[in-house]
Amino acid sequence: MQVAVSQEKNQKLVKAMSWILIFVSVIVLLKSIFFSHGYSAMITMQGITKNFDPPIGINFSLYFIQNAVELLLCVVVYVSTVYVLNFNNKWRQVLVYSLIASIIFLLVSPIITYYNIHSIITGFLKTSRLIWSYVWSIILSAFFIFVILKLSKEEVRLLFK
Helix, strand or coil, rough: HHHHHHHHHHHHHHHHHHHHHHHHHHHHHHHHHHHHHHHHHHHHHCCCCCCCCCCCCHHHHHHHHHHHHHHHHHHHHHHHHHHCCCHHHHCCCCHHHHHHHHHHHHHHHHHHHHHHHHHCHHHHHHHHHHHHHHHHHHHHHHHHHHHHHHHHHHHHHHHHH
């Protein structure tokens, strides 16, 4: 009886975490697509040369690489989370690894942005943006670590067999 209650509690926890991850990945995916479109429009409006040499101090190439990695991570997290809702063990493992990769991305991305992408922004605004980027990165990383730890527990892994 105790085991059944514990398993039901773990199932509810996995489903709740999965829905939160789906929501977060969709929001980040929409943000990434929205900003990607905005930068594309800015490149078009400023008449970038054929050598891809923007007339302002933003490294668009690095931005698009960073954006592509973010999009890829969002898609992998989304797809794996959908399968985790069906308690598929292979996708549970994919989700754990993609969350680890997402944590690394979240910790590296703000510093890349700080030094390369927004070089036209200086001073307090640039530092403030870096601080807020890290605040959100730490919040998301803490949640991802919580999910990883929960999905790695033996009693939760039993649900996926």
